[in-house]
Amino acid sequence: MIKCTNCIGDRLFNSKNSKYCYDATNLEDCCYITNSDFIKDSYDVNFFIKSERCYEGLSLPNSYNTFFSIVCWDNRDVYYSDHCFDSSNLFGCIGMRKSSYCVLNKQYKPEEYNQLLEKIIGHMKSTGEWGEFFPVKLSPFGYNESTAPDYFPLTKEEAVKGGFRWAGRTSGLFGKETITWDRIPQQIDKVDDSIVKEILICEKCKKNFRILLQELNFYRKIRIPLPRHCPDCRHGERLAKRNPRKLWPRKCQCAGEKSENSVYQNTAKHSHGNNSCTNEFETSYSPDRKEIVYCESCYNSEIV
Numbered sequence: 001m002i003k004c005t006n007c008i009g010d011r012l013f014n015s016k017n018s019k020y021c022y023d024a025t026n027l028e029d030c031c032y033i034t035n036s037d038f039i040k041d042s043y044d045v046n047f048f049i050k051s052e053r054c055y056e057g058l059s060l061p062n063s064y065n066t067f068f069s070i071v072c073w074d075n076r077d078v079y080y081s082d083h084c085f086d087s088s089n090l091f092g093c094i095g096m097r098k099s100s101y102c103v104l105n106k107q108y109k110p111e112e113y114n115q116l117l118e119k120i121i122g123h124m125k126s127t128g129e130w131g132e133f134f135p136v137k138l139s140p141f142g143y144n145e146s147t148a149p150d151y152f153p154l155t156k157e158e159a160v161k162g163g164f165r166w167a168g169r170t171s172g173l174f175g176k177e178t179i180t181w182d183r184i185p186q187q188i189d190k191v192d193d194s195i196v197k198e199i200l201i202c203e204k205c206k207k208n209f210r211i212l213l214q215e216l217n218f219y220r221k222i223r224i225p226l227p228r229h230c231p232d233c234r235h236g237e238r239l240a241k242r243n244p245r246k247l248w249p250r251k252c253q254c255a256g257e258k259s260e261n262s263v264y265q266n267t268a269k270h271s272h273g274n275n276s277c278t279n280e281f282e283t284s285y286s287p288d289r290k291e292i293v294y295c296e297s298c299y300n301s302e303i304v
């Protein structure tokens with residue numbers, strides 16, 4: 001976390017008063033936000049930019065007061081809607097543009113809309129449906145087709161038990177490779193342009209993939225060999241280098257003059273002197289990892 005005040009999470013920048021947020025910048029008074037920028041007073045949202053007062057949504061850029069919605073851009077006062085743009089006062093709408101005061105894509109007068117909204121919300125509260133995102137049974141995708149396993153891997157049994165669908169067929173092409181790796185030079189400057197016409201095979205999952213000419217030129221420019229893993233496997237490998245979106249409560253491992261395992265010798269005097277630091281915090285480094293984890297104060301004493 002860089003330039004953050006009163007924040008809990010990981011990979012957060014320029015943010016304040018935000019808890020359990022990951023991969024986000026410029027947050028203020030937020031909770032459970034991921035992959036977002038310039039967000040205020042919002043909760044449980046993923047992929048949004050320059051939005052305020054949003055709750056439970058996916059991809060809600062430039063939105064205000066937007067709730068339980070998915071891919072709704074440049075809106076205000078929108079509930080339970082999907083793919084609606086430049087609109088306001090929508091409930092349960094899909095595919096609307098420049099619209100307002102609509103329920104289930106039907107236009108109402110503002111006073112009718114407000115009465116209807118009150119009635120629908122009242123009914124949903126009585127059935128317990130109000131206040132939650134669309135139920136998973138409405139998802140057209142299997143759990144294993146979504147990006148959820150990148151962060152929360154589940155077995156098929158666990159996913160089905162949790163009410164998710166599971167796609168029976170893995171996407172992608174298999175067994176159609178036109179060349180094998182033993183015929184491809186390891187040195188990039190020996191690889192011919194004709195490689196872009198070939199179908200390659202991933203050494204890890206056996207899925208077929210191709211190399212684009214621009215990609216080939218990039219590898220030549222930075223002088224690295226062709227990737228032997230498919231784009232999906234490479235994506236997984238990049239994610240594995242990051243800490244998980246999970247926090248563990250831990251105690252500072254500074255023992256005064258050195259780390260408690262004696263591996264690191266402190267270079268500066270800390271505010272707690274030669275006694276062990278007693279600060280506790282949450283961190284994305286799990287207790288079984290080998291890295292030494294210091295509290296912010298001890299860390300800053302060493303590096304600032």
Ligand SMILES: [Zn+2]
Pocket residue numbers: 202203204205206207229230231232233234
């Ligand atoms: Zn692969």
Ligand SMILES: [Zn+2]
Pocket residue numbers: 252253254277278279294295296297298299
């Ligand atoms: Zn400490």
Ligand SMILES: [Zn+2]
Pocket residue numbers: 254255256270271272277297298
């Ligand atoms: Zn210390």
